[in-house]
Amino acid sequence: MTLRSLVHSLSLCAVAALSTFVVTSSADADAAIKRVSAFSCYTEGGVDFDGYSRGLGNMTGGLNWGYRDLYCPMDNDDRLPHETITHLNVHGTDGHSNDEVSVAACVSWYSWVGGACGATKSTSHPQVGNFALHLSSASELGALRTNGGDFAYLHVTLPGQGNYVPTNGVSSLTGFYMDNQP
Numbered sequence: 816m817t818l819r820s821l822v823h824s825l826s827l828c829a830v831a832a833l834s835t836f837v838v839t840s841s842a843d844a845d846a847a848i849k850r851v852s853a854f855s856c857y858t859e860g861g862v863d864f865d866g867y868s869r870g871l872g873n874m875t876g877g878l879n880w881g882y883r884d885l886y887c888p889m890d891n892d893d894r895l896p897h898e899t900i901t902h903l904n905v906h907g908t909d910g911h912s913n914d915e916v917s918v919a920a921c922v923s924w925y926s927w928v929g930g931a932c933g934a935t936k937s938t939s940h941p942q943v944g945n946f947a948l949h950l951s952s953a954s955e956l957g958a959l960r961t962n963g964g965d966f967a968y969l970h971v972t973l974p975g976q977g978n979y980v981p982t983n984g985v986s987s988l989t990g991f992y993m994d995n996q997p
Contacts, residue, residue: 847895847995853907853988856887856971870907872987873973880975885988889920889959889967897922898963899995903950905969906991909938910984914974918948922958922965931958932970943984 853870873883891897905918921932934954938946950956959967973986 845995847899848992849890849895849994850990850992851887851889852990853885853887856885856969856988858883858885870987870989872908872910872985873975874985876976882975883973885969885971885973887969887971887988887991889969889993891967895993895995896963897959897967898961900956900959900993901951901996902992902994903956903969904992905936905946905948905950905971905988907946907971907973907988908944908984908986909942909946909974910976910986911974912941912943915940915942916946916948916974916986916988917972918950919970920950920956920959920967921970922962922967924962924965930965931962933958 856871858871871885873881875881875883889897889900900920903920907916909916915937917935917937919932919935921930923930933950933956934952936948936950936955938948953960969991971988973988976985
């Protein structure tokens with residue numbers, strides 16, 4: 816093998832390797848992942864934090880127990896526009912044995928009063944303990960995917976401890992994860 820053919824072979828290998836890197840890098844550049852802590856959420860009527868809930872929880876109990884709604888902003892930027900989200904995983908704890916935690920992906924319209932939400936997803940009875948709710952269907956993420964110019968948020972409803980406080984624990988939200996992976 817001559818020096819010229821050796822240089823030519825090495826050049827072809829280098830071009831092939833660089834092409835593979837560029838194709839792989841551009842595909843990875845389109846993929847985006849975001850994790851959001853529950854501490855970025857807002858609520859009407861207050862929310863509780865304690866060392867057991869690992870996030871924001873609802874510790875109402877006894878005869879006056881009730882539900883707490885959390886509203887969690889979903890950052891919308893060039894890296895992960897909300898209309899490109901394909902998976903939304905919500906994590907927390909369901910502490911109520913007879914009621915469920917429910918979540919919905921929503922938008923607030925920028926040019927008009929109101930908004931829209933996708934289909935609600937809930938924990939199941941009699942689940943008590945950690946949960947991970949996965950939203951990925953067109954009906955669950957439809958409000959996000961069809962309203963790109965609006966403001967996206969996650970709506971979470973936490974049940975209280977109920978009338979029998981000793982038998983139920985704290986329902987809480989730890990956070991959520993979203994991506995645009997296929």
